[in-house]
Amino acid sequence: MSTLIEVRGLTKRFVKDETGIVALRDFGLEVEKGSFVTVLGRSGCGKSTALNLMSGLLKPTEGTVSYRGDPVTGPRTEISYLTQSDTLMPWRDVRRNIEMPMEISGVSKRERREHAEELIRRVGLTGFERHYPRELSGGMRRRASLARMLAGDPETLLMDEPFGALDAQLRTDLQLELLRLWQGSGKTVVFVTHDIEEALLLGDRVVVLGLLGRRVLDKPIELSRPRDADELRVDPTFVSLHREMTEALREGAR
Ligand SMILES: Nc1ncnc2c1ncn2[C@@H]1O[C@H](COP(=O)(O)OP(=O)(O)OP(=O)(O)O)[C@@H](O)[C@H]1O
Numbered sequence: 001m002s003t004l005i006e007v008r009g010l011t012k013r014f015v016k017d018e019t020g021i022v023a024l025r026d027f028g029l030e031v032e033k034g035s036f037v038t039v040l041g042r043s044g045c046g047k048s049t050a051l052n053l054m055s056g057l058l059k060p061t062e063g064t065v066s067y068r069g070d071p072v073t074g075p076r077t078e079i080s081y082l083t084q085s086d087t088l089m090p091w092r093d094v095r096r097n098i099e100m101p102m103e104i105s106g107v108s109k110r111e112r113r114e115h116a117e118e119l120i121r122r123v124g125l126t127g128f129e130r131h132y133p134r135e136l137s138g139g140m141r142r143r144a145s146l147a148r149m150l151a152g153d154p155e156t157l158l159m160d161e162p163f164g165a166l167d168a169q170l171r172t173d174l175q176l177e178l179l180r181l182w183q184g185s186g187k188t189v190v191f192v193t194h195d196i197e198e199a200l201l202l203g204d205r206v207v208v209l210g211l212l213g214r215r216v217l218d219k220p221i222e223l224s225r226p227r228d229a230d231e232l233r234v235d236p237t238f239v240s241l242h243r244e245m246t247e248a249l250r251e252g253a254r
Contacts, residue, residue: 004156004188005031005054010063010213012049023049027063027213036182036189038203040196042249046213047192048084051158054190055081067156080154082162086141088133094120094144095129101152119147122177124170139166146174150181156188163198172229175201183225196245200238201227208245210252217248 010027013020024046031037041047052058054065056072056079065072067079075081088097098116107115120126123143133141142165149157163171179202182189193199199206200221208217223237232238 002033003030004033004068005029005190006064006066006069007050007054008064010050010053010060010065012046012053012058013061022212024053024213028215029054029207031188031190033188034186036191036202036204037207038199038205039190039192039207039209040194040199040245040249041192041209041213042194042253045209045211045252047194047209048160050209050213051081051083051160051190051192055079055158057081057083078155079158080149080152080156081158082145082149082160084160086133086145088141088144088148090133093130093132094125094136097133097144098147098151100148105152115151116147119150122150123147124173139170142166143170143174154187157190159189159191161192161194164193164195171198175229178202179226196242196249197229197232199245200241201229201232206241206245208248208252210248210254214252216252217244219244 007027007029010024011022012024013022027046027050039047039050049058053060056074056076067076089100092100095116098119099112102112102115120129123146125140125143125147128136128140133144136144142162146162163174166174175198191202200223203221205218205220207215210216221241223232223235
């Protein structure tokens with residue numbers, strides 16, 4: 001395996017009303033190509049800031065991010081980022097939002113439409129193709145954003161709590177869908193969550209962050225795939241990993 005993303009010594013300081021706020025301090029991470037890394041941390045520990053920096057959307061105060069050895073100085077076409085905030089185009093309906101990345105890469109109209117229909121089905125939005133973002137619930141907008149991300153067939157996916165706002169059933173469905181899509185694809189995923197179970201269900205590796213993005217734990221997850229949430233809950237390895245993550249989150253808050 002080779003390192004695809006390399007983050008070194010990232011510090012981000014924001015200035016708010018003439019006061020400096022440090023969101024992340026000396027954060028480092030290496031992500032192997034083709035791996036699924038989940039980043040677990042409590043609210044406010046700097047997870048979104050870390051992804052913003054890794055995606056090139058935000059410039060670090062100190063430190064570097066490189067992608068396949070090249071410095072990341074702005075957004076790149078190989079990296080698709082599903083942010084926490086809504087980035088759907090309000091003037092396009094669901095289908096045309098999802099078709100957008102394919103439009104940009106020159107996919108024919110017929111092919112675009114077919115693929116968009118398929119993605120709409122996968123994320124459970126059938127029947128809402130002609131709805132505009134303002135006519136959707138928050139969870140539906142998240143799903144439309146996810147479908148749009150997948151439509152671009154990115155090499156690397158950075159995902160910031162994509163399923164946080166969804167009900168339990170939808171969440172499980174989309175977790176499985178994402179795993180199905182990822183497995184064997186060679187794609188690299190960095191997935192941020194504050195949910196231990198989700199981190200363990202999805203990741204090859206879980207990185208637990210504490211305050212200011214301090215890496216409290218970095219652990220390979222050797223649970224066989226496909227993983228089934230119901231079966232996992234009674235698996236002794238899962239139970240012990242869960243306990244270890246709980247402790248790491250507690251330690252990270254200190
Ligand atoms: N643009 C900004 N200006 C000022 N402070 C910011 C800004 N963005 C983030 N912060 C601060 O940086 C810290 C980390 O925020 P960040 O959003 O990265 O955390 P998080 O771990 O993603 O939280 P959550 O899980 O709640 O989304 C917080 O204290 C936040 O208030």
